[in-house]
Amino acid sequence: MATASLNGSARTDRGTGIARKLRRDGKIPAVIYGHGREPQSLTVDTRELEKLLSTVSAASTVIELALDGRVAKTLIRELQRHPVKRNVIHVDFQELVAGEKVTVSVPLRFTGTADGVRNSGGILEETMHQVHIRVDPSIIPNHIDVDVTPLTIGHSIHIRDLKLPEGVAVLDDAGATVCVCTAPKAAAETVAVEGEPAVPEPELIRKPKPEEEEAK
Numbered sequence: 001m002a003t004a005s006l007n008g009s010a011r012t013d014r015g016t017g018i019a020r021k022l023r024r025d026g027k028i029p030a031v032i033y034g035h036g037r038e039p040q041s042l043t044v045d046t047r048e049l050e051k052l053l054s055t056v057s058a059a060s061t062v063i064e065l066a067l068d069g070r071v072a073k074t075l076i077r078e079l080q081r082h083p084v085k086r087n088v089i090h091v092d093f094q095e096l097v098a099g100e101k102v103t104v105s106v107p108l109r110f111t112g113t114a115d116g117v118r119n120s121g122g123i124l125e126e127t128m129h130q131v132h133i134r135v136d137p138s139i140i141p142n143h144i145d146v147d148v149t150p151l152t153i154g155h156s157i158h159i160r161d162l163k164l165p166e167g168v169a170v171l172d173d174a175g176a177t178v179c180v181c182t183a184p185k186a187a188a189e190t191v192a193v194e195g196e197p198a199v200p201e202p203e204l205i206r207k208p209k210p211e212e213e214e215a216k
């Protein structure tokens with residue numbers, strides 16, 4: 001389970017104008033909520049948050065948020081960004097409760113070299129890069145490994161084929177394709193051409209010339 005630390009400061013003032021002022025002062029408006037607690041407004045330091053986001057996966061990292069003299073284990077549930085500048089303008093934190101499972105997205109990590117790539121010059125196409133899982137916060141995995149070593153050309157790995165850590169349940173469709181090993185493009189085109197049926201030459205339809213009429 002990946003964890004990171006972040007400092008927060010409680011605030012009572014709200015409103016669009018206040019939020020703009022906070023951003024000008026290097027702060028980002030935020031809110032923390034969770035099971036059994038009222039939503040609480042707060043701010044986090046812009047530089048500290050940006051540094052954190054550059055080093056962790058926000059969707060699956062437990063953020064130990066220092067607030068009001070205590071540390072709350074949280075997940076970032078929403079990052080609102082400026083539509084043009086793309087900088088973060090608001091953050092939603094969900095406080096985690098021991099024993100209460102959460103839904104998070106974790107990345108897939110492809111390992112090994114597919115047999116079809118190594119021995120037949122095939123191409124590995126990764127069709128999914130993350131999965132949605134339900135899990136206890138204390139055992140959120142950093143990633144899910146996908147071993148592609150035995151994959152031959154024309155074969156795929158699906159969600160149902162993944163080897164999951166104990167206590168992890170994937171919420172995505174079991175039949176969804178995670179990756180597929182395809183034939184090299186040149187080989188695929190050759191097979192397609194060879195497999196095409198012969199096209200008969202078109203029948204010529206025209207009015208016969210006078211000499212052809214006499215020959216009959």
